[in-house]
Amino acid sequence: MLSIAAFCLTAEAQQRPLLTDDIDITPPGAIEISAGVDFFQNAKFPLSGITGDLTRVGDIRLKTGFARNVEFQVEGSLQNFVAINSRGPTPIGLTVTGNSTTDTDDFTVSAKIKLFNESNRLPGLGFKAGFQLPNTNQARGIGNNNINVFGKFIVQKSFGSVVNRTPRFKAYGNFGIQIMTAPVELFTQNDVWIYGLAGIYRVTSQVNIASEVNGRISTTRGGAALGTESIGQYRIGAQIKASGLRFDTAASFGLTKASPKTGIIFGVTYQSPAFFPLAQ
Secondary structure (H helix, E strand, O other), X not given: OOOOOOOOOOOOOOOOOOOOOOOOOOOEOOEEEEEEEEEEEEEEEOOOOEEEEEEEEEEEEEEEEEEOOEEEEEXXXXXXXXXEEEEOOOOOOOOOOOOEXXXXXXXXXXXXXXXXXXXXXXXXXXXXXXXXXXXOOHHHOOOOOXXXXXXXXXXXXXXXXXXXXXXXXXXXXXXXXXXXXOOOOOOOEEEEEEEEEEEEXXXXXXXXXXXXXXXXXXXXXXXXXXOOOOEEEEEEEEEEEEOOEEEEEEEEEEOOOOOOOEEEEEEEEEEOOOOOHHHO
C-alpha cells in the first residue's frame, strides 16, 4: 500500500530528497546542511483559493548532533514563488496582484531522539517532536501563518550485507500526529495523522536509489478545516556522492486532491567534521 526505496551513503541520516525521517543521528559536534530547489506543478493553496506552479528556492535542512542519540533540526524554504494558474473563493483578504506571488516558508524546528538501536532481529526505534513557526503572511496566498505541533515515532530495519558501515538496503517508517490550527475557524484545530514509509538501496558506494510515500491524513468528520486537508506524495529519486558532497534529485507525484500534481526536486548536502568537544 505504501511504497519503499531511499538510501544511504554513510551511517548518518540522509533524508534528501526524501521527507521521511530515519533514526540515524548526525554525529555530536557536526553540522549537516542541505539546500535545494523544488518545482511543483498544479500546487493547491485551499486557504487562498490559489492554484499554480510552485518553486521553492533555498529549501534548507540544518541538523546538528547534541549527543550520540539526540539531534536538533531546522527545516524550511527561504523563498516560495507561485505562478498563478487560477483563483477560487477565499475567506481571507489577499494582497496578491497580477499572475504571481512570493513569500517565505513556515519553518519547522524539531528534535529527534534515537531510543533503541536496531539488532539482528528487532528494528531500531526513534521519536521526533517539533513545531512549525508562523513565518508566512497569509495575505500573500501561499502559507497559513499558523503554529502547528507534531510528534511521531520512527522505526527502522536494515537488510543485506554491510560494506563500510552501510547496509545494502534500509527500510524505515514514521507514524504520529500533528495538531494543526484551523486558520479561519475560532477555537478549532484538526488533529491529523502523519505518516511516511521509505527505504534505502545502495547501488554502488557512490550511488543510491530512493523512494517514499509521505503525507498526512485528516481525522475530521465531514471534511477537514480549510487549510488542514489531507495531502500526500510519492517520491522516487537518487543520491550521488562526489567531491565530499551528496547531490540528490527526485520526481514527486501527488496522492490527494489537495497535493501538487507532479514535481521535481534537486539538492546538495554537506556534513562538517565534528568540531565541538562534545564530539569526543
